[in-house]
Amino acid sequence: MLLAIDCGNTNTVFSIWDGTRFLCTLRTATEHQRTADQYFVWFSTLLAHHGIRAEITDVIISSTVPRVVFNLRVFADRYFGCRPLVVGKPECRLPVDVRVDPGTQVGPDRLVNTVAGHDLYGGDLIIVDFGTATTFDVVARDGAYIGGVIAPGVNLSLEALHAAAAALPHVDVTRPERVIGTNTVDCMQSGVFWGYVGLVNGICERIKAERGRAMKVIATGGLAPLFQQGDAAFDGVEDDLTMHGLTVIHEHNKEG
Secondary structure (H helix, E strand, O other), rough: OEEEEEOOOOOEEEEEEOOOEEEEEEEEEEOOOOOHHHHHHHHHHHHHHHHHOOOOEEEEEEOOOOHHHHHHHHHHHEEEHOEEEEEEOOOOOOOOEEEEEEEOOOOOHHHHHHHHHHHOOOOEEEEEEOOEEEEEEEEOOOOOEEEEEEEOOOOHHHHHHHOOOOOOOOOOOOOOOOOOOHHHHHHHHHHHHHHHHHHHHHHHHHHHHHHOOEEEEEEEEHHHHHHHOOOOOOOOOOHHHHHHHHHHHHHHHHHO
């Protein structure tokens, strides 16, 4: 079985793929100090809790935090006896071209999302990922990654607002009943929610105009379903987009 690991700036997600479906998905905070042994204790304990017996034979890793990759490599080697594929390393081949400025490094998560989006929906895509940053990835008709947009993440914006203005409280991200708030919390929630709906729709429309063609907009990330409620122009919402991309990349490397 395949263990797919997606390490983001905030959380690291482990999913077990049996070739047809994900048996389970486990999530932990991203901490570069965590050792291979600590990963295994956490991982094996949760598998036992869920009653899952899985013989891991392959591991693939996508990480936006380079410092955690070493211990994840050791984790795969020590406990599963395999050398993991790491997206972005020369030995990990991608089924898509990357057409950006020479010398530009594209985040592994964005490449994995591109692979997944093209596999599920074909080309001419905009993939909106609501993570620590809100990213827009543009996928050409032939599946190539051709660039995108990076904006501050929703929760990052809320934290910055609270930190810079001492009188403003922490608030949850939710869809307010009205645009015009009549108290501080409602005002903040309206500004964040409707502000990001406007940001997403506006950027997507500008990308489509610049490309001069119809494009599908696919959303992923924990807050994607919430913003779909706010008339964000999504053609699809995929909770497991990154994990699906990792399985496609793994299969592509096996076939090679």
